Amino acid sequence: MPHLAIDATCLPQYDKLDRPTRERLLAVTRKFRELPIGALLSHPDLRIRPLPAGQDPRIRTFRISDTWTGVMLAPESGETFLLVHLLPRDSAEDWAGDQRHDVNSVMGTLERRDATALERAGERRSAGRRPSSGGARDRPVPAASPAGAAPAAAAPAAPAGGASADGSPAPLFAHVSDRDLARLGVDPEIRDFCRALGGIGELRDWRPALPQDQYEVLSALAEGHSVARVLDEVVAPRRPSVGAVATDDYDTAIRHTRERVIVVNDDQEIEDVLAGEFNAWRIYLHPKQRDLAYRARFNGPAKVSGGPGTGKTVVALHRVKYLAEHLPLGGRVLLTSFTNALVESLKRNLALLIPPELVADVDVVTTDKLALDVVKEVHPDVRLRTDTKGVFANYSRQHRLPYPVDFLFSEYRHVVMAQGITSLDGYLDPDARRGRSTPLSVPQRREVWHAISEARAMMRHSRRLPAEDLHAEAARILDARAGKPYTNLVVDEAQDLHPAQWRTLRAAVERGYNDMFIAGDNRQRIYDNTVSFRRLGIEVVGRSYPLRVNYRTTEEILTWADGILRGHDVTELGETLPEPAGTTRCVLSGPPPELHGAADEPAELDAVADRVRRWLADGIAPGDICVTARTNRLRDSVAAHLRARSLPASIFNPREHAVTDAAGTVRVTTMHGVKGLEFRAVAVSGITADALPQMDHVTSADLDENQHRADLDAQRSLLYVACTRAREHLYVTWHGAPSPFLPT
Template sequence: MSLVAIQDTFLEAYAELPKSVQQLVQKNIRLLREQKENELKMERYKDAIDSKVFLIRTGPHHSMVVVRPEEEKATLLAWVDRDESAYLWAKRKRFVINQYTGSLQMWTDVEVKGEISEQPNLFADYTDDQLLRLGIPDNQLPLLRSITTEQEFRKYKRDLPLEAFENLARLLNGTPFEIVVESVQEYKKPEEHLSYEAAMKSAYASRRIVVITNDKDLNPILDKPLEWWRIFLHPDQRELVEKDYKGPVRVLGGAGTGKTVVVMHRAHHLVQNKLKSTERILVTTYTKILANNIREVLATMCSEEEMEHIDIRPIDDLAKEIVEKAYKNQARIVDKDDVKVNAIWKEAIKEFGWEPEDLYFLKNEYHWVIQQGGAESWQEYLNTARAGRKKRITRELRKKIWDTAMWFRQKMEEKDLFEYIDILRKARNWLHENPDRYTYTYRFALIDEAQDFHPEAFKMIRALVPEGDNDLFIVGDAHQRIYSRKLVLSKCGIHVRGRSKRLTVNYRTTEEIREKAIDIINYTVDDLEKGIDTGIDTSLLSGTKPEIRNFVDAQAEREFVIQKVKELLSDEIKPNEIAILARFDHTVDRYLKEFEEQRIQAQKLSASMKSDQPKIYCGTMHNSKGLEFKIVFLVEANEEMIPPEWELESLEDEDDKTELMKLERSLLYVAMTRARDKVYITSFGALTKFLQENPKDDKETDQPKKVQTKESIILSESEIEELIHQVLSCSPDFFEKLVIQLLSKMGYGGSVPDSAFVVGGTGDEGIDGIILEDPLGLHKIYVQAKRWKNSVGRPEIQKFAGALIGKNAEKGVFITTSRFTIPAKKYAEQIPQNMVLIDGTELAKLLNKYNMKIAEIHQ
């Protein structure tokens, strides 16, 4: 049979066709695969600028656009439409194998106007050769050189090759050039440039081209042509799905980067290719709602027989089942603040002679140090670090705490009361003692939403799944941690060194939603190990910014939401594409009642909900984890509710308050990133401080002390503008040298000869300069210089922070000709390194103070 491949654009157009025309398309595809071209009405499209473009008549009014390279039996289906629309679409399209990526690219030949803009080119910091190495067709370099703003760049998304657009978008979001170009070369094979067939099959093309090998593959694609996540995988995703690993794997990635999609495809791949008839796969996550969602989707990907070998369940359900089967009694899971639990604590205080006011301290020490640290013996507790606990305690006091805690734990067991952590620990201990007695033999385990798993959960999973190839596949994102604290996999006996990958392309949310959501996270996040997640995500979608509305009271807010929902439904948005999310359950119930009164069908987010029902979803932000909707309303986002004012005030320890603030920020991030197209954020009274432009709280100030300089030089606005204009007129290389000279004049480097020097070059996107503070260079200041007109955002600061971490550096200076956004300043304040930010205004003042004449220096 002849090779036939389908491009994503073809499926997009196919989905819009009448059923009768779709049937004709299917017939034509079958004839192509069977090499019966003589039965097709196919001819070269003479008006197309690419000679490989052909048209296939499909009924009286429609045409398929296909690509047929010379002397190769390979066909790419590119588009299908009514005749005139198909001709117009195909006329200026080119289909060329890119020598740098080895894949078949599609792009539009765009005519570039000869007008010269006064604004600097958006990609001026990169040479033509560098852009070519990112997969940009050489014919499109003039187009790129004409673009001056990111908004203008995103308008050309459909005209550029998809992978080229992605790589450029990553650059704009602050990803270093070297990292982007490395990802381009990662999947290219030397022979891939030889044939169109190889180019269509290349890993790099897999994000938008699928090769049809049989009818079994073709039918599900044409049945659900818009469910692209089933059909197309980014090369990073495909590698994770199909690669054999010599042990556990860790996958990171922000919200919407396709982590759960990878988990499901990986499960399907393993059950088809790696599993014996007596073995099973465990797919586990944190919530029942997400577990049910994964089960529902996997059932459409796998056969009934394959599904019998995949066990999909929340981790706490699994642990509870193990304990109840092992000990033949029902385990009652209680919260640490349950009335029965508090009663036992009060008994323990009396038993060991504590004062009543010690209860808060004792419970927190037990929860955050003993339980979270996994201490099971006096010696383990003695060796457990008390990170974040401000009250210093003696060895003698520690022993008293331990004895009290063990007495408390024993009394809990006697009453068959267990905290969630206790169940995990008991299950793990039983599995260690009885390795061959558990009902199921799991060969592989795939863990989604790993950031919310307690370390004890991972210790239990490690005991449940024997070590071996492909044994554990761990997916998570610490930005979305809403239930637990920091996790270090190696401390759980799980080692992922050399087997980690980060997904960076956001497929769900628009860039506008992603940017607003990531700005909420104003602290560094871990990588599920001992490091920091410094990766930068990029969304390929564009849309409108989140809409924030404030009302005088709750009723006015609800009236707005109800009216907006009615408008969306009248615009043919499906009810189950809309979600109303709130911080608390009572708010959800109020909205459900309101919808009922308005005769609008709605249902509550729960483990028992029906996802195929034409009803609006109403649920808590916590229950939305792992789900997605077209439109999301975040309601009652009030200052006293996010974070809960009463909960914050109940905490005595400042570290506990800080941790609560982090969890609440992450919760808001999770809720916002459930949306694909649009987010409405509503409140009555004051809006949550996490979304206020200038919150009054000192911790939320947009003028962090760390990033202010001490210089205060009086210059007029026109003088500042003139100085910056002079700098922008010079090359990026000159700017880097200018910055280093300025810092030297300011006294940095002292008397050390040649203490300041430039290390970067055009497009380096990393460290631009270094200043030695001593003759041996033991102490260094690292410099980043951005000759920009656009604002420097949080991603650039995050990337520079990552570079400092890579150098094990403590000091950094970031200088720009433009300005820093508030999120950028906040992020610089939060990181452990001492980072000073100097914007264009401050730079001009410093250049004036130290008599730095741009023209003279340039000469």
């Protein structure tokens, strides 16, 4: 019987289908399991048709509805059909006729290229002109868009090839031999084509026309990575584990193309892949993700890191599933994250992944709620304090201290509580303030210590503890217990936790194999917490695993967003050293981000409203659109402005509202509120020089230069997080002077 596989290209298009067309598509896909190949190909309702002679003989089109057509690859051998694309009927055959599918002889993967565009580029080259994407029919069409869509704009970059003898830029790949390109899986046609490219921007402009895996090889080389590194990081992970894949074995190649293709086995899996609650690439585990999530044994804490969209959260959720299925009698799993909003999202998704009887063995709470519950068991009257800085301000004012409140609060959070210092001698230790740029003499340290100690005593006396002190008490209680409350612990969005929170977590779970599973990304650290796992007794050496494939965000959005962090070192999660070198690859492609600067705030809000109206007109559902703002005031202004223009908009509070709510409105929230979520289209508004950075939230450089930089980096990461919530469309606006964080 036939099998059906689904290409990632289909995912953005599926969102454009109305409900009857989606139901029709699902009915069509069921026939791939119900009918033998002969009956399938001749079925009158499907109207499966080959392309005209001279085009790829393996490609077929089939009818979904009166207005939509599917494009699939029907191998000459084997039984696996690949659903390649979903297109409006009047453009499907033209798009399909331009495409050709081949098996990469080095990587064993299935690749698609725009044969027509590449052929015409070759004709121009033969005529003495370099390939160009300037002609209407010769321009590469983005793989996730219907025929005729404009290609992504070229991103300016210096070519990797340096300069020629006369000082002009050398061809982009002049430094790479044909032999090395062949070793990396670049075939003769693409080798010939890429020799004429002059810059990385031109390469990116041609991405939709190039074979996907070969493009990633060329992109890594153009970014300056060595042949050896590209071979190790891009080519080797794609090679089949057992034997080579023959260039005519399309069935095996389809199944081996695991980063872009999902082989589905039943009706529910088909529906989940196309439009399930998690969205296709969030419920499906690719081989490396599955190995990490379902590995039987880690001999201690394990860490998974990776950029936005690489699947850290879904790996964490599946890890919880595995642990819950293998709990000893009386065991419990803790799944935790930083905020209530993120925890609510984890609860909803976990309930969809595992049955109620397993959910009952899992606690899903914030780290602060965990600490509060532990402390309340011993001190029932204790509450969590949220105005800690105000306490330090009152104390400083009453005692006329010479230190600004920001300085005292920073010493409390980033020195005393971060290092778990419990005595004056500990604070006087020469290494206690390592990394602080403001020197303090011994008498000054004594004075600061006594101020912090007395302010903490006041808070203890009131029975309202700040989070840092609450965690210190929780860790003390848990350390004193003979037994621990949890058998296993899984942490999501780990980058934002304070060292005091990590001490509670470490004390809440028995040490041993599979004790801690940690997922996070320091690029997305929006709070100024710096952590060393080693100093906290969390040893992950030899058990750290990077994820390098982005399944959510288009390359155009991620490449632009990476410019927000350009020039600023990203440290490894749980370490103070720079993140290990490596490249993140994107599965999807789409239009570049749009940037709009306005004269004033009303004009900016008008532009946001116009962009939202156009997204809605393009068929994007209101619930798939989000508008973010830097402050609550601007959030409220945006929502009111959209509603005043008859657009369906509502303020979105992640603590109260689920992204699955069928409210039928555009979500408007703060940049903090969108953390951990994703939408097809995102407008990031109010990115002005006054709002980012928001200097009243930044420690003065005169007080502490290092903390000043850390505060700025946290706000820079906040912008990065907001922009990378977009899957397909990103619109960034400001009025007046733009934020200096925006890529130039």
